[in-house]
Amino acid sequence: MKHSVILRLSLALVLFSLCGNLSAQKGELSVIPIPTEYEIGEGQFVIDEHTVLYADPSEAEVTHIAEGFQQQLRMVTGMLLPVMPLEDFEDQQNTVVFQLMPYEELGAEGYQLEVTPDHILIQANKPAGLFYAVQTLYQLLPPEVVENEVVRAVNWVVPAVNITDVPAYKWRGLHLDTGRHISSIDFIKKYLDQMAAHKLNTFHWHLTEDQGWRLQINKYPLLTEVGPYRDSTLVGHYGTGKYDGKRYGGYYTQDEAREIVAYAKDRYITVIPEIEMPGHATAAVASYPQLGNTDKPVKTVTTWGVFPDIFNVEESTFDFLEDVLVEVLDIFPSKYIHIGGDEAPKDQWEDSERIQFKIDSLGLKDEHELQSYFITRIEKFLNSKGRQIIGWDEILEGGLAPNAAVMSWRGEEGGIAAAKDAHYVVMSPGSHLYFDHGQGDPDQEPLNIGGYLPLEKVYSYKPTPDALSDEEAKYIMGAQANVWTEYLPNSDSREYMVFPRISALAEVVWSGEDHKDWESFQKRIPQQLKRYELQDINYSSTIYNVEIRAKYDEKSKVFNVELYPQWEGTVHYTLDGSTPTVASHVYEKPLKLKAGTTVKAGLFADSELKGSITSETMTTPQPKN
Structure with a gap:
């Protein structure tokens, strides 16, 4: 019965507590905001027509959260997965379990999420925690899960992971x-x-x-x-x-x-x-x-x-x-x-x-x-x-x-x-x-x-x-x-x-x-932008634009120009007014430019322009009065 669920998670938590904060050594998790503690496992959970969801029918909010997950999956997969009473759970495979547990350390909004090839187990002290666990689960799934129509040719898989997540601020x-x-x-x-x-x-x-x-x-x-x-x-x-x-x-x-x-x-x-x-x-x-x-x-x-x-x-x-x-x-x-x-x-x-x-x-x-x-x-x-x-x-x-x-x-x-x-x-x-x-x-x-x-x-x-x-x-x-x-x-x-x-x-x-970890965040943002695109969100791509930092040297009468990429990639630039392409000069060190020169720069990855081309014409500063 459901006691086996409790026992299994308890064992998982013991193992997880021994891991401490080793998540950085265990691989990257493409979730924003990053969970406070996690350990990536082996394998993946596959959602298919045989997957069954379990929730306690006496807990209306829990059932509502499970049904919300059910309906979103139906929208993108076309499959209507059953939501069954938790009391009927017999430790079956291919299951997603939603459960409230008296874990006071999770507070009102924290949660624990365990994904193995056999099951997904979501537990929290309060319904809000279950809701936030589902938001994490959506990000673990392919980004197409956020769409509002059936999506073909997508494998609906969730990577194995063990997460304990509690918000820093209320x-x-x-x-x-x-x-x-x-x-x-x-x-x-x-x-x-x-x-x-x-x-x-x-x-x-x-x-x-x-x-x-x-x-x-x-x-x-x-x-x-x-x-x-x-x-x-x-x-x-x-x-x-x-x-x-x-x-x-x-x-x-x-x-x-x-x-x-x-x-x-x-x-x-x-x-x-x-x-x-x-x-x-x-x-x-x-x-x-x-x-x-x-x-x-x-x-x-x-x-x-x-x-x-x-x-x-x-x-x-x-x-x-x-x-x-x-x-x-x-x-x-x-x-x-x-x-x-x-x-x-x-x-x-x-x-x-x-x-x-x-x-x-x-x-x-x-x-x-x-x-x-x-x-x-x-x-x-x-x-x-x-x-x-x-x-x-x-x-x-x-x-x-x-x-x-x-x-x-x-x-x-x-x-x-x-x-x-x-x-x-x-x-x-x-x-x-x-x-x-x-x-x-x-x-x-x-x-x-x-x-x-x-x-x-x-x-x-x-x-x-x-x-x-x-x-x-x-x-x-x-x-x-x-x-x-x-x-x-x-x-x-x-x-x-x-x-x-x-x-x-x-x-x-x-x-x-x-x-928080800025370098880790940079790696996770592209997947987030993909989700934005799929939801028709008019997000800013300025994070991919190259900053042009120019300082005028009064003595030499030239500008020392740095092309600063905010993101990973290769900076290509031109000085003749043309639009940079992958065939243009590759930026490797600061440039020394004369007044009147226009520098244009763009960030490229996999031969594709990311963001927009930025440009600046070097203009000699006016003398101060």
Whole structure:
């Protein structure tokens, strides 16, 4: 019976514990994020029409996970494998077993996966662990398993392996700004699918902005009659002064939001809604001017940046915000509610006699303390409803609300300060985790906000700062990447910025510092890109582009030029303006070039160009005044 399953795994675990962390000597496992411990075995498990799945029918979530695996296999193989009750298991061969076991060391999300030529055994302490084991199993199968139609001429085999895998952090997040540009429900579901495949578990849904209010609030209909729409949208970079003249907007009904919450829950993802306050409130103030601080008419913003219209601190405004949050809480069951708190200019508060009177009457020192008062009031309200607040690190200014968690985006300083003060923290620094930043040659990249965040820099991030003691480090819940959409107007542009950097993020927050290995990651990425291709994901291939690093030597009047490949392969280059091919010069050492020379370079592997050709013309620097 099923006791034999338990015994067999127990023996396997004893053997595995003796192996320690010998995975590097046991071969490469093409899985992202890399499991924390694994040992590659001999042989492979073959999935065929005789394979049987087993799950405990009394455990609804376990059965649901097994049936999800069953249906995906049916989609790509055409075979409907039976799901049988676990109590009927008699140690047969050609079986896949899903089982909950009281392995406390695995926590809520860890799992153990044993693959032999005879069976696949998946065990976890909680259903989430079984779900993540299945995500690993998909990556062990041929990449075609991710397709949505029957695939012929594929051998559905899984290499023998023994895995114990536990996440490094409990908050493994990805954000999506739907305020600047709205995303379709279908895109958000695809986003969640990929989050699950990368073992991310927190979707931060940015729902309100100066440029648009995106969530239906029944008590305040103008929020979705006025707030979601702007008269025009900036064309090109900020400061061009060009606009498209087209009305833009949209919002999510409460039913649609609930649909997303349910879809995410099915993938063990928590949705954290963000309702911005007191800043980034222009769309709300445009809808209900009494929420603002001036008598001037306000319209939903058509460009990007930080804007002066923030909420006032009248009792009626707090009533409004509490009413909004009551409806938000009814949709989103998450422990945390994100209240923004960032980029709230204080100019209107400084100029308002009513605000200044309020500051004096409350005995506050300045507008920063008033913002702290504002956030603390909202926190008390949410605490009374059994929820906690989380906000951007500006909520530290003027004093942090008693139970608030901090999302540190302006570097790590805010997160460090909060953790030292015993507040929970999610690290999200712009330097490493802002996926709206460019990732390649600016001349070749699609329009973006700027900056430079290549894959390797994302991978290098360490969420727990060395500045924290072991006790303080316990307050670091994890990390999150943010996807701001000022310059990402459609699905393709968002996918381009997220993929493959999401793979690096996954390894940062799941595998953790002790198990990351950049060289190993480089070897595993091509298989991941293949999966992206099969799912029609518009990923960036800039990881294959050659960086051209030129330094001008004032004395010799020449440029010392290095052609730096980010990936394995051969760099071919030209200096005559032609496009490099495999017959072009092979780069072996730095070049010395004169002003006016154009170098073009490309990375080749197996006679095939990887990524794009990069080019740069040597231009003599202008003398400094």
